[in-house]
Amino acid sequence: MSDVITLTLRAPVARRLEVEGIAPNALATLDESDIARLPVWDGPHTVPLGDVFQVRGGRSDRVRVSGDLSMIDAVGAGMTAGELQVEGSVGRYAGTRMAGGVLRVAGDAGYGAGLEMTGGLLDIAGNAGDRLGAGRLAAARGMAGGEIVVRGNAGAEIGATMRRGTVVVAGDAGPRAGLGMIAGNVIVLGRAGEDAGRFNKRGTIAVFGRVSVPSTYRFACTYCPPHIAVTVAHLRTHRRLVIADDEPTARFRRYSGDMAELGRGEILARGEEP
Amino acid sequence: MRRFPSARAPDVQIRGVAIEDTFAEAFGMRGARVIITARDTRWAVEAAREMTGFATSVIACKVEAGIERELAPSETPDGRPGVSVLLFTMDSESLAKRLIERIGQTVLTCVTTACFDGLPDADERMSIGKSLRVFGDGFQGSKVINGERYWRIPVMEGEFLVQESFGKVKGVGGGNFLILAESDEAALGAAQAAVDAMRGAPGVVLPFPGGIVRSGSKVGGKRHKFMIATTNDAYAPTLRALTPSLLPNGVNAALEIVLDGLDAPSIAAAMRVGIDAACRAGVHSISAGNYGGKLGPHHFHLRKIMDEGTAA
Numbered sequence: 221m222s223d224v225i226t227l228t229l230r231a232p233v234a235r236r237l238e239v240e241g242i243a244p245n246a247l248a249t250l251d252e253s254d255i256a257r258l259p260v261w262d263g264p265h266t267v268p269l270g271d272v273f274q275v276r277g278g279r280s281d282r283v284r285v286s287g288d289l290s291m292i293d294a295v296g297a298g299m300t301a302g303e304l305q306v307e308g309s310v311g312r313y314a315g316t317r318m319a320g321g322v323l324r325v326a327g328d329a330g331y332g333a334g335l336e337m338t339g340g341l342l343d344i345a346g347n348a349g350d351r352l353g354a355g356r357l358a359a360a361r362g363m364a365g366g367e368i369v370v371r372g373n374a375g376a377e378i379g380a381t382m383r384r385g386t387v388v389v390a391g392d393a394g395p396r397a398g399l400g401m402i403a404g405n406v407i408v409l410g411r412a413g414e415d416a417g418r419f420n421k422r423g424t425i426a427v428f429g430r431v432s433v434p435s436t437y438r439f440a441c442t443y444c445p446p447h448i449a450v451t452v453a454h455l456r457t458h459r460r461l462v463i464a465d466d467e468p469t470a471r472f473r474r475y476s477g478d479m480a481e482l483g484r485g486e487i488l489a490r491g492e493e494p
Numbered sequence: 495m496r497r498f499p500s501a502r503a504p505d506v507q508i509r510g511v512a513i514e515d516t517f518a519e520a521f522g523m524r525g526a527r528v529i530i531t532a533r534d535t536r537w538a539v540e541a542a543r544e545m546t547g548f549a550t551s552v553i554a555c556k557v558e559a560g561i562e563r564e565l566a567p568s569e570t571p572d573g574r575p576g577v578s579v580l581l582f583t584m585d586s587e588s589l590a591k592r593l594i595e596r597i598g599q600t601v602l603t604c605v606t607t608a609c610f611d612g613l614p615d616a617d618e619r620m621s622i623g624k625s626l627r628v629f630g631d632g633f634q635g636s637k638v639i640n641g642e643r644y645w646r647i648p649v650m651e652g653e654f655l656v657q658e659s660f661g662k663v664k665g666v667g668g669g670n671f672l673i674l675a676e677s678d679e680a681a682l683g684a685a686q687a688a689v690d691a692m693r694g695a696p697g698v699v700l701p702f703p704g705g706i707v708r709s710g711s712k713v714g715g716k717r718h719k720f721m722i723a724t725t726n727d728a729y730a731p732t733l734r735a736l737t738p739s740l741l742p743n744g745v746n747a748a749l750e751i752v753l754d755g756l757d758a759p760s761i762a763a764a765m766r767v768g769i770d771a772a773c774r775a776g777v778h779s780i781s782a783g784n785y786g787g788k789l790g791p792h793h794f795h796l797r798k799i800m801d802e803g804t805a806a
Contacts, residue, residue: 367640384638385638386638386639405637405639422635424637441652443651443652443653444533444652445652445653446572446608446646446652446653446654446655447637447639447644447646447653447655449572449573449574449608450571450572450608450639450644450655451637451639452573453570453571453572453573454571454639454640456573458640467573468567468572468573468574469533469574484635
């Protein structure tokens, strides 16, 4: 048993590999040699994990991965517990369907990070691609729990069809944030792209920078949303995000919508003037 | 209450004030800590005062409550100024009812406030926000933030936010000590000093007005049998000539400090601070109320408490 299992990429990866199922909770029961024999998908075939990564340690739910994993997909997918720290960027679908534990990515994350996750924390220090915390295309539900924090920018359609949970983007978000949201929270500390909140049922989209509110939303009032104050205090305290000190009393314009759907959702736009 | 001093105990004094060889007898209660925040301290305190009003004794108020302390923005869940309030009931079931009543009538109604659980580590939980949410008449909504559910209830000023789940712990009620003084002025001065010293003690509240009780009581009544509690005639100076008095010669006034706490060590620590502050000129002795150890499982021996303070 070791404190931390370390996986070090042996050589740069030229084509896409997939490591779904190689999660801290799974590695916690395996020795070093067993871990090295785990399958990594290379197209329709598998190769041993030990051929791709140098494995050190075993029987620990703390895993550290070194190297540029931007061509490796599904890092931390399905994890239910433990801590997975990636000291670089990751490919597509990082943290997909994760249900617990903490996945930290020191670099960027590709398309579909946190796709359909139900619990745990996905913390991305760099930027995230499209459909962060969303569902698979045409899936009825996206993210259903947990928390995603992106300290850089994020791509299009973040939080699309999400049902529960919170997606936080410290930078800017791309177009169609919260597309078809059922519920949950999308918090954008920077600007949000066009068409935020389309077909939103009961979700909250809070934008601290500029946001263009669709015409299917109706202005309600300007006020201090108390749940945003709690969210900001949580992000500042537990996620170490730098947010302006006046946030507990910050005013937001509340728009109810999408009236093309239930109309029980909201876009909260920081500031008293559009 | 009666006191049962042991015979021939050696004299113990603090700055010339005798500490009687007796103990305060306290009983188990169920306690909750409620955190009220507001736009500024003024409104958090206002709500807290309303919430802790008419909450001196479970005999008639159904709940005992008090302000524990004011909280800095860095200590509250929403980063605003706040106040922590402790509430206690005799039984487990009624604590949730009292919280729902009092949060609903005194915090929900108070401008700019929000209401949070102050015992996040308590294993026993009470569903509070779920009951209060219906004031929203279907327009309410909930948010889960960092694993905790909060209810958003629309009000005319914006939204009232209340946490869904509040913790409940086995607390202690009825910790007490008596200040026996040469005059009413000396008794009040000592009692005020004690309250000031105990203010902000963690996990403890003083539920009576200003933290001081002048109407110490005994169980039942001699003449009015229907009464649950009547005046503690043994400590009433005007009855010295009419009743078996426990007031020493030279004592003309007695005041009681009653403490409720989330646990016994918190009460003992507060009593130590309060008794020490009460030992001043004009005070004859410090005593405590008990029932001979037959009613309450928690016994706070005055001399032991003060000795531990000295040792510390």
